[in-house]
Amino acid sequence: MADFLTKMEDNYAQWYNDLVIKADLAENSAVRGCMVIKPYGYAIWEKVQSELDKLFKATGHVNAYFPLFIPKSFFAREADHVEGFAKECAVVTHYRLRNRSDGKGIEVDPDAKLEEELIIRPTSETIIWNTYKNWIQSYRDLPILINQWANVVRWEMRTRLFLRTAEFLWQEGHTAHATREEAVEETKTILDLYAHFVQEYMGIPVLKGSKSESEKFAGAIDTFAIEALMQDGKSLQAGTSHFLGQNFAKAFDVQFTDKSGKLEYVWSTSWGVSTRLMGALVMAHGDNNGLVLPPNLAPIQIVIVPIYKGNSQLDSISSTALKIKSDLEKHGLRVKYDDRDTHKPGFKFAEYELKGVPVRLAIGPRDIENGTIEVARRDTMTKEVINIDKTVKHLSGLLTDIQKNIFNKSLKYRDLNTYKVDTWDDFRESIENKGGFILAHWDGTAETEEKIKNETRATIRIIPIDNSSEAGKCVYSGKPSQKRVVFARAY
RNA sequence: CGGGGUAUAGCGCAGUCCGGUUAGCGCACCUGCUUUGGGAGCAGGGGGUCGUAAGUUCGAAUCUUACUACCCCGACCA
Structure with a gap:
């Protein structure tokens, strides 16, 4: 895909x-x-x-x-x-x-x-x-x-x-x-x-x-x-x-x-x-399927895609879909119903994944028959079928979950890619092979900062404001340092 | 601003070396029919001053020169 x-x-x-x-x-x-x-x-x-x-x-x-x-x-x-x-x-x-x-x-x-x-x-x-x-x-x-x-x-x-x-x-x-x-x-x-x-x-x-x-x-x-x-x-x-x-x-x-x-x-x-x-x-x-938008900023939070054969089927699906759309909108959610007949469902699925729409609902004849709806979430790429009457309740909770999950996933990634480094060899190895944030001691001089930048392309991204102090030695010069600063290669 | 590369249909490319039919392919686009639970199939169709300018030649996408734009790598930067 x-x-x-x-x-x-x-x-x-x-x-x-x-x-x-x-x-x-x-x-x-x-x-x-x-x-x-x-x-x-x-x-x-x-x-x-x-x-x-x-x-x-x-x-x-x-x-x-x-x-x-x-x-x-x-x-x-x-x-x-x-x-x-x-x-x-x-x-x-x-x-x-x-x-x-x-x-x-x-x-x-x-x-x-x-x-x-x-x-x-x-x-x-x-x-x-x-x-x-x-x-x-x-x-x-x-x-x-x-x-x-x-x-x-x-x-x-x-x-x-x-x-x-x-x-x-x-x-x-x-x-x-x-x-x-x-x-x-x-x-x-x-x-x-x-x-x-x-x-x-x-x-x-x-x-x-x-x-x-x-x-x-x-x-x-x-x-x-x-x-x-x-x-x-x-x-x-x-x-x-x-x-x-x-x-x-x-x-x-x-x-x-x-x-x-x-x-x-x-x-x-x-x-x-x-x-x-x-x-x-x-x-x-983002991932290899496209954008992943957090619900709090997504222009479209939920897209509804109808699956149908022929116009009569579309009509009955549309009336159900539009009812759901209006119910969701009453709860302040941003919803789009995509009933374009010029594209097939599979195309639409891929398109909204590319555009990062947090949740996709699909309704087809089977759903109408069973009183169900298919819910697919973009962040995990998972699907589930729920009872159609529970859509509104389910979705408002789901969007909150997605928002949290996206943040937690990023936080986990950052934690996994943040390294405490104490020697110059480790610093170079880490920045070259792993990237991420490096917490290291720095002697506070512009000269050292400049040399580190020239040798590794890493710069001091921030000097933490919290009061945590930790005596140590500058990873480059060996001179005394009172706290770690954050190094990384940057955009 | 330094080094490298590219420029041909809306997009991605072939053709350029070695000049010679009507410049071709894929995607996209248009029409029709069949389709519709993960990027549909078939048939037909439209679309090009070959980046710009000058030169060489009977003849230039193809050779020469200049220019312009864009991309990549550095320096600079949110």
Whole structure:
């Protein structure tokens, strides 16, 4: 079955590419590095958006929208920030086209050169802080807790659908606070919110921690992240939350008068998750039959496929199927009845497996006769026949089970692929042959981190935030270390 | 940005070395009939400026040159 998909074990990268395209999530566009997100893929993204949006609102955030274009001069204000993004910025230099004098098409009108070039946002800190400056005078104006859903552009050399594209969709939160403590608290609140979302909705276990100096966001004091392990043993950064200190407030001169009448710089955070999460969803749960979607995010949770000969049989099956559909929908479930006569049941079975629909119901003449229905679950690829009257009750429980099972399966995979390593030989052997997360001691220096990266392509994914300390020696340099950090090869 | 590869129907490919009928195959698509409990069968049909431009030639998918796009491997990155 599904022999048109490359097998995961044969070529994981190819499996991923095949799956994203065959499952109708996205495709490459005519524009280099940019993808077209197709309706089915976008429907999943819309679920991600709406669930995250609820969580943001529930924690006091509001949405707003800032411009796509950023004046070049804004970028230069924060030194680390420019340096981090300079190499991947798309720049608008002109604002008009004209017909070519030889009549062969159009060209950029050289007379329409912009006084100041505009950068297409790779992220919005600068334009936002330039704006916040006008909004903030007093501690009474704080905090500002704003999120925006937007597209951003980072001119990547090598792109892959969802995982790394030149343009991508994301949300970026930008908050302003009166105190350092409050900003730090916000950073952690969001990190927890992301972890909650990815685990409970996407069904993917994550590690939470802070980033090393070299992996930090350009312009941040601290970057916190959640990391998830994909089925090829590589780690994927699924979300980041940055404590920006007063860096952007100073760069954009955003000061406020505190309760004691003293002028202070504002403290800030920024945080985001992107369409990259779609890639995580594919790689964390997919198998050789296609996608496996967690019920909490599946655009279609249950598909009903009729099996029939002739129109009269279809009519009686349809009336039963539509009754079940409406009963299920009354319980808030997302159901599709696929009565297309242009495809055979076997084709539909394979198609919905490819698309990861969590549950498939099949009703045929035998079922009508016996008062039964066939229930097939995507995560385990198992089937059972139940009494048709019990469908609604059975299914709401089943979807919960599937959601849990998907998470537990991923958690088990991660546990099996997490290794404590204490010697350099073991480290190299483990990263090369097994992949996964490696918990090892590190001396805390950028030099060691760099050398490990050069020799093994493994990077520090996170430095755990919990207080657990364990004296040991750096796996590379042998110098003393107080805690283990998490290494992996990463996307 | 460095190294390698590819470009022929919507998709995947053959043909290119060694120029010569009307450019072919599989899938997909359209029509009809038979089918429908795991990707149906048969019959018929439609679809191509052979990536772009120039050159060599009586004649170019095929040879030459330039350009462009895409893919893979590195560096960079969410």
